[in-house]
Amino acid sequence: MSGILPMLIIVPLIGGVILLVADKQAASSKRAALVVAGVNVILSLLLIGSVFVREQVAGPVAVAADGAVATIDPLMSFAPQWLSVRFPNDLTLQMALGADGLAAGMVFLTALVSFGVIAFAQSSVTTRFSSYAGWVLLSQAGLLVVFVSMDLVLFYLGFELALLPLLALISGWGDDDRAAVGKRFVLYTLAGSIPMVLALVGLVNLYSADGTQTVLFEQLSMRASKATGESAVQSQAWIFGLLALGLGIKVAILPFHTWMPSTYRASVPTTTALLAAVVLKLGFFGFFRLMLPLVPAAVEAYAPTVLGTLGAIAIIYGAVAALAQTDLRLILAYSSLSHAGFISLGMFSLSNEGLTGAALQMFNHGITTAAMFLLVGAIVARVGTSEVKSIENGLASYFPLLGVLFMFFTFAGAGMPGLNNFVGELLTLSGMMTRNPVLALAGVSGVILGAWYALRLARKVMFGAETSEKKYKKPHHAADLDTPQIATLSVLAILCVLIGCFPQLAVNFVQKDIGRIAAIYNPVQATASATPEKAPANVPEGSPNPVSVLEDDSSDAALIANR
């Protein structure tokens, strides 16, 4: 199994290069692209499996009752693999690949979404499909590097290199203003990269007190955990600020979000699916890897107030802005902004529940938003526009399967219980509830706002009169979805139901890694075995009648309580 991680990166890398140089018109390139993407899905499933097995064997983080960490598991659930680069002046730069539950989840998401992008691009990207698929695979390789990197250098290389092929996708296919939009994307990226680089250099220097420098996450976080107190806050503050800016731009944190709607609109919807589902998560993943474990003192001091508040504002701002949009893609773009707010809200509550919710929500938002943008791609391919007014309503009458799936993912996105997003939103909200109830209650307003724009959109596009005179574009486009498309969306839909009905599976998958981060901030909360004092005695499951643990002074209230 040890070869999975390098293979995950090499397969799309080689596949992408071949497709780029291959004949742009070859019909076989469609099949080849699907096969490469399919192989990567299988590889990512193997990774999920091996991480899962390791989680089962190693068990959860063990923390003693007094809050002291008794045993520390190796940082990664998946054994790291090492690469060494020897510099001329005898400095050896160690680089490591590894995957924990969070990383494995993101790898799986990336592979799945890339497959979906290629499956849907086959019918919607009509020019230079071969190069399109090639760039998709190359960006996939870059994204995977980020997720499985275990050190600053690889992380950053992947972080920036993934953006090159994405840039080619953005400025190569899409609306007429795509070149300008691509330029703005680059400017934002640069604006984010410079603080990132400075922060990383700062991190390496900050934790080189004993004379040795390291770029490995594991060693850096060990050193970071020793730094506490006011002085640590001060020394970490500027790194925290730079990271918040650099990563914040990537996650479109307010007010640095304007690249997002314009890019999401100008690109072809399949590109946008990749951007919204995976690329948006890079920044959040960076928060998990770089910020939370490496500058904990500063995070504790500033993150909940600053970034948590921005998250709560984003939930409302994004949803309200979505109500004003008239383009399908823009509505979804602002909805992404709103949903990403929940991730911030949970993450910067710094509680175990909130962090777990944030991790879940990264994955959940990935699958629902990818599905929505892929479906929008299918709609654009059929009616030729994403302007809500120009789409004759009643699409569901023409494309029943498309309609069913559209409604399914609309409700998943709107946080319907039983589907995935509800779990993440619930956890992020309850996490923030213990930290700052006002922010959490502000976030609750997303429940109505999110449903509002989503259902209004569904009403305008899917339902209403069948307009039989309207001729939809070319005959083969007028068909409902094809097999690879149905397969992708079915897998995404099954994941939605699975996580929604059995969220504990997903929680257990990431709990060990999230628990470690949560333990930095809540040493007591991670304790698993303190005795209840005046606890309301939740009688163990299986006992037939748990009521009647009442005091003797059974007042009327107690009598009523007994019912």
Added chain:
Amino acid sequence: MSNLVWLIPVAPLLAMLVGVVLCFSSRGRESAHLPTWVGLLVAAVVCLMTLLGSEGGTTAVVTPGYTWLSVGSVTIPISARLDGVGLVQLTVVTCISFLVAVYAQGYMKGDPGYPRFFAVLSAFVFSMVMLVISSNLLVLYAFWEGVGLCSYLLIGFWYQRPSAANAAMKAFLVNRLADTAFLAGILLLWHGVGKVTTSTTAFARLDFDTIFNVLPALASEYPNLLSWVGFLLLVGAIGKSAQFPFHVWLPDAMEGPTPVSALIHAATMVTAGVYLLARMSPLLSYTPEVLQLAGWLGAITAVIGGSVALFQDDLKRVLAYSTVSQLGLLFIAFGAGMNPEMLPFAVVAAMFHLLTHAFFKALLFLTAGNVMHAMGDVIDMRKFSGLKSVLPATHILFLIGALALAGVPPLAGFWSKESIFGLLAAQIKDPQHGSLFLTWLCMGLFSSLLTATYTFRAYMRTFQGEVKTPAEAGDHPHEATPVMLAPLYMLAAGSVVSGLVIYLTGWLDKFTLPPETVEAPHGSWLLFVVSMVIVVAGYGLARVFPTFDEKKSPAFVKALANRLYLDELFYYLLVAPTQSLANLVGAIDKFVDSLIRGVAHVPTAAGFQLRRMQSGIVSSYALTMAVGIVLLVALAFL
């Protein structure tokens, strides 16, 4: 008994899954009603067996299921918790739903969405059952939303019709608005329970038993928090139970197929809010101000609903507003439970009326469905009359439902209304709130007068007078098929006897009251007489009530015919301002964007070198960036 508990939700769930498969299959579509029939029948039989075999009592029995979610201090088990109130509610839900499903086989025959209808119907019942038996407030909320989703799918069943699609959206969003408050209340309560317990162990803070156990501590330490929780839960309840001002979704909900209206109005959706209040009554006993609010909202709703119903020409719309009005009575009952020692009786009275109302309202809607079927989907009472001879069986059935609704003794509605009014009347001497109870009693009696009037009026306009049928009905409108009549006879039987039996035997009390309580307050003979006078007066009013011409009618009639312009009020107070805010935010966003674009022009002005790069391929930027980065990272080590 507890072994069979899971069968009640699982049977409809399996029916739903089979139904979903049938939706996508090309064969077996016309027998798609079978899985739903079987599933609902099994659920109903298990409920009835449990109910009849039950000794009564109010102890809850918890049957564990599985742990849905457990992270840190969030622990949510999905378990079945069955007590007297829940059992009664479950029986009503499953039995009425089964009868509606039988009827729907005839009503929906030949519809292209036939399997979809039955799949969603099963899902609806499944959600409702889970809502009732869940042992955890959050799980209740989850299925509460599920009920909302199913109602959306059923109301918008004929999604090609713009009116149906709009009604579905409206129903869902109005409910969601209330649910937002509900969820906030749940989070607050979760937070509060955590505050009064020092345990760090994972335990289900939102389990009902946990909540009820910590209530005394919560009430003494955080009374304000508890009031807020109560208020927010009440908002959730008035959303689902269509109370003022959230009732606007319910009358539009009849855009769905008629069996759906019967289901939503009688057995499932609208009773959820009442059930929530009954379930949380231990908490509400600490927050009399919330119950007072419930009483006021109920009283207002009862009067508004009754008045508006009087001026509708659409038979189903009359029934819809009648539901709004009757649910108002249930909320008045909760108001009557303001004094904690009276709250259990308030719950009994509310459950009683909920039960009888489920029988006769389902009956009325389904007979209206028969009328609609015979009249070629026309339901406007101005277009038909004298159907007594055309639809003899439907006529009798409708008449029974109407008499029960109007409160004619000895039919069901009379007794259950009587127990609500009796509770109020018994307390009018209360030194603190006596005048309040008297006010509600008067408003309730007035709404009864309105109920009798609009019910008899609708009956007379539809079935009496000269025979008139619309052109859509064809030449020979005929009576409904046996499958559409058989369930109605059962409902009619329930509408006749259920009230008297329950009133005389006090059968509900043994399920809903703690064992050693005093005798429930009954109405006096005076109240009986007043009620009967009201019914007679209502009948008289209905006979003389004029039909208004839309153009020439006075302003208040126009207002009532237009539902008091509450839809418009909702629009101008809530929807329009939000939309303006949205447009403003959109404009701000464009402005921020233009600022950024201004910055993007800086490199162009910075000189020839940069300009050349900019005019080149955009990716050269990125290449520059990547090279720079590698250099910078390397620098950190040198």
